[in-house]
Amino acid sequence: MMPASWWQSGVIYQIYLRSFQDSNGDGIGDLRGITKRLSYLAELGVDAIWMSPIYPSPMADFGYDVSDYCDVDPRFGTLADVDDLLAQAHARGLKVLLDFVPNHTSDRHPWFAESRSSRSSPKRDWYLWRDPAPGGGPPNNWISDFGGSAWEWDEASGQYYYHAFLKQQPDLNWRNPTVQGVMHDVMRFWLNRGVDGFRIDVLWHLIKAADFPDNPPNSAYTPALGEMDRLLQLRSTDQPEVHGIAARMRALAEDYRAAGQGERLLIGEIYLPVERLMRYYGEDRPGVHLPGNFQLIETPWQARSLAVLIAAYEAALPPGAWPNWVLGNHDRPRVATRLGESQARVAAMLLLTLRGTPTLYYGDELGLSDVPIPPGQVQDPRELRQPGKGLGRDPVRTPMPWDDSAHAGFSTAAPWLPLNADWPARNVARQSAEPGSMLALHRRLLAARRTHPALAIGDFALLDAEDDMLAYERRHGAERLIVALNLGARPQRLALPDWAHGCRPLLSTLADSVPAQDGTLLLRPNEGVVLTTAD
Numbered sequence: 096m097m098p099a100s101w102w103q104s105g106v107i108y109q110i111y112l113r114s115f116q117d118s119n120g121d122g123i124g125d126l127r128g129i130t131k132r133l134s135y136l137a138e139l140g141v142d143a144i145w146m147s148p149i150y151p152s153p154m155a156d157f158g159y160d161v162s163d164y165c166d167v168d169p170r171f172g173t174l175a176d177v178d179d180l181l182a183q184a185h186a187r188g189l190k191v192l193l194d195f196v197p198n199h200t201s202d203r204h205p206w207f208a209e210s211r212s213s214r215s216s217p218k219r220d221w222y223l224w225r226d227p228a229p230g231g232g233p234p235n236n237w238i239s240d241f242g243g244s245a246w247e248w249d250e251a252s253g254q255y256y257y258h259a260f261l262k263q264q265p266d267l268n269w270r271n272p273t274v275q276g277v278m279h280d281v282m283r284f285w286l287n288r289g290v291d292g293f294r295i296d297v298l299w300h301l302i303k304a305a306d307f308p309d310n311p312p313n314s315a316y317t318p319a320l321g322e323m324d325r326l327l328q329l330r331s332t333d334q335p336e337v338h339g340i341a342a343r344m345r346a347l348a349e350d351y352r353a354a355g356q357g358e359r360l361l362i363g364e365i366y367l368p369v370e371r372l373m374r375y376y377g378e379d380r381p382g383v384h385l386p387g388n389f390q391l392i393e394t395p396w397q398a399r400s401l402a403v404l405i406a407a408y409e410a411a412l413p414p415g416a417w418p419n420w421v422l423g424n425h426d427r428p429r430v431a432t433r434l435g436e437s438q439a440r441v442a443a444m445l446l447l448t449l450r451g452t453p454t455l456y457y458g459d460e461l462g463l464s465d466v467p468i469p470p471g472q473v474q475d476p477r478e479l480r481q482p483g484k485g486l487g488r489d490p491v492r493t494p495m496p497w498d499d500s501a502h503a504g505f506s507t508a509a510p511w512l513p514l515n516a517d518w519p520a521r522n523v524a525r526q527s528a529e530p531g532s533m534l535a536l537h538r539r540l541l542a543a544r545r546t547h548p549a550l551a552i553g554d555f556a557l558l559d560a561e562d563d564m565l566a567y568e569r570r571h572g573a574e575r576l577i578v579a580l581n582l583g584a585r586p587q588r589l590a591l592p593d594w595a596h597g598c599r600p601l602l603s604t605l606a607d608s609v610p611a612q613d614g615t616l617l618l619r620p621n622e623g624v625v626l627t628t629a630d
């Protein structure tokens with residue numbers, strides 16, 4: 096067997112840059128702030144970080160509206176700060192991934208200004224311009240993910256342009272080879288500086304059906320949902336030609352490996368059902384290394400449904416494809432809010448013991464919950480455009496609580512979003528000193544992955560999924576491990592397979608561990624346990 100690559104055995108930590116650590120007292124997290132906290136990340140035991148966009152931006156969508164792909168927004172720092180972060184992270188053995196936003200630019204990007212200037216602009220075809228429908232109005236029925244028509248009328252040039260997100264985020268035309276070329280240059284710009292890869296924003300959006308047909312209606316739509324859910328995005332996303340685009344990005348990343356400059360990782364942000372997701376691993380040619388798997392976020396927290404999901408995902412993986420798992424991110428409710436504090440511990444054990452690369456969302460290692468944002472303090476355009484539907488993402492983007500000093504050690508000024516109300520007690524300093532804390536549990540789980548390759552790279556087999564019990568086996572070389580998770584508040588009993596009768600507890604989500612007896616493992620309420628055959 097080939098030795099595992101860093102991105103296979105490792106754990107990725109997602110940083111929402113604005114909220115991790117402020118270094119200059121403006122209440123907004125920045126690059127120097129991350130550099131300052133690298134020792135925290137190294138001690139936590141993660142292997143790589145990916146951070147939300149760092150580029151100059153009008154911040155209509157907090158950096159997902161890029162006005163220059165090859166620079167750093169002054170609010171976040173400078174190119175020199177990136178170099179310093181890379182050097183210091185690498186010195187600690189940590190990899191650094193950037194968020195690459197190829198689907199759309201800011202409407203303030205000079206490319207768009209030029210494209211918009213006239214129908215005969217040499218950059219007109221860099222974006223998606225269309226005439227009105229024959230009877231007038233937008234070219235088709237496509238709806239923006241943030242609500243409203245996805246088409247914006249440009250009076251001066253008499254055409255509409257397409258924006259899958261805000262009108263301040265016009266979509267690039269990825270069918271145009273020149274656009275592909277300049278975006279490849281952007282990737283090389285950062286890879287040459289030493290970044291270890293990219294998380295690629297909305298990869299499945301890059302190519303739209305060539306003739307722009309209407310999207311079909313979604314029969315499951317109810318008014319409680321966001322407006323985007325009126326339609327199924329069958330024509331505006333996930334077109335067959337996107338795989339050629341992904342394959343070229345992968346080939347570009349592979350050039351660095353071939354040149355002896357290390358493996359550069361591509362993670363695709365892709366929200367699709369499993370079968371369609373799998374195609375992003377590549378068909379004739381390799382696609383991205385890791386098509387983001389968000390199924391855990393979207394599946395009911397029940398042993399049966401999780402087992403079905405895990406089995407279906409494992410079974411659908413193409414030969415040689417490496418799995419990955421995510422419990423939360425900057426767009427979705429936090430796991431502690433969705434499952435409650437006790438189950439969040441069990442969920443952490445699941446995330447860090449399934450087969451495949453886990454991505455941990457900053458703050459989840461403290462059990463941080465969603466922070467209700469008073470109407471006057473809402474920042475997220477998604478909430479501002481469709482208020483009160485629970486679509487806002489500010490609650491999951493609040494500042495990291497480091498200690499119980501003013502502003503939780505995040506900043507010397509009032510932070511851009513409020514802190515979690517429980518920050519004086521729920522913070523890194525406090526939890527570092529408590530052996531039973533959520534943070535301590537994460538450190539133990541991450542350490543166990545290093546000392547037990549079966550957890551990081553071992554084979555996987557489901558053992559049991561009944562009632563509130565989910566159990567599976569991990570195996571590597573001579574070691575076999577059992578992970579048993581109680582997803583409920585009543586005790587559960589697991590009959591161990593014969594080979595596991597001599598197993599001893601490696602760790603529990605609770606303070607102490609109880610050994611199995613007579614071939615039976617008794618799990619306490621909300622307890623997860625790892626058993627090992629190794630001495």
Ligand code: TEU
Binds near residue numbers: 196296297427
């Ligand atoms: O999000 C894409 C995505 O998940 C959207 O499809 C979704 O409708 C919305 O974010 C609510 O969950 C990526 C980024 O992660 C997000 O922060 C950006 O706002 C978006 O792309 C546009 O770049």
Ligand code: CA
Binds near residue numbers: 118121123124
């Ligand atoms: Ca700052």
